[in-house]
Amino acid sequence: MVNSCLCFIQFHCFPPKCLLCGAPGETHTDLCQGCIDDLIRNYIACPHCAAPLPAGTKPGTICGNCQQHEPLIHSTLSPYLFAGPMSKLIGHFKFNEELQYGALLSRLLQKEIESLQPEMPELLIPVPLHPSRLKERGFNQALELARPLAKTFDIQLDLDTLHRTRATPHQIGLQRKERIKNVRGAFEMRGGIKADHVALVDDVITTGSTLRERAGVLRKSGVSQVDVWSIARTPSS
Numbered sequence: 001m002v003n004s005c006l007c008f009i010q011f012h013c014f015p016p017k018c019l020l021c022g023a024p025g026e027t028h029t030d031l032c033q034g035c036i037d038d039l040i041r042n043y044i045a046c047p048h049c050a051a052p053l054p055a056g057t058k059p060g061t062i063c064g065n066c067q068q069h070e071p072l073i074h075s076t077l078s079p080y081l082f083a084g085p086m087s088k089l090i091g092h093f094k095f096n097e098e099l100q101y102g103a104l105l106s107r108l109l110q111k112e113i114e115s116l117q118p119e120m121p122e123l124l125i126p127v128p129l130h131p132s133r134l135k136e137r138g139f140n141q142a143l144e145l146a147r148p149l150a151k152t153f154d155i156q157l158d159l160d161t162l163h164r165t166r167a168t169p170h171q172i173g174l175q176r177k178e179r180i181k182n183v184r185g186a187f188e189m190r191g192g193i194k195a196d197h198v199a200l201v202d203d204v205i206t207t208g209s210t211l212r213e214r215a216g217v218l219r220k221s222g223v224s225q226v227d228v229w230s231i232a233r234t235p236s237s
């Protein structure tokens, strides 16, 4: 009752407004339908790592990279490509500290989860930043995305177990071998984990190697199913 009153007040005093063009937003979403339609979807993608696949590829096709390795990730949700207006939204959120953009991105991810209805994990783990980068940025973008999802879907958040042991340079622009080297040993578990099914939450998935490194650490500590929830995937893996 209190929640629905608050929603009513918020909706009427602060109606949603499109963060891209300023037009009235869709219900509870700070984007208008036109700008939502302009976001590029990642419809045809590898189920394990969400790598975009060529148009016309049969649904459920596994990418070459995942075929070569043991699939450590059960499924990766990454509904948009990191391109066009989506990269603008993420840029505002991550680099300008405009947290209302993070709330919008989390909301878009929530809508996607509600529509796909995946098997729900027992724990959500936002991908941690290295303490030096956290200090520099002032917030962890993955946590900003995960917190509203944990509340909406009533899933426990785990902020204590997975740690980044070193600040890794950005993966974009590196060759495949360099990317693998770049992330090797960058994560570790401190303490045990009491869950069989976990979803890692992140903003942008840049490479399959980063995903595999994080998932591998969780799998080694006994988690049998690791999923990834993210908002966008870079066009190349």
Ligand SMILES: [Zn+2]
Pocket: 018, 019, 020, 021, 022, 023, 031, 032, 033, 034, 035, 036
């Ligand atoms: Zn708009």
Ligand SMILES: [Zn+2]
Pocket: 046, 047, 048, 049, 050, 051, 062, 063, 064, 065, 066, 067, 208
């Ligand atoms: Zn794949």
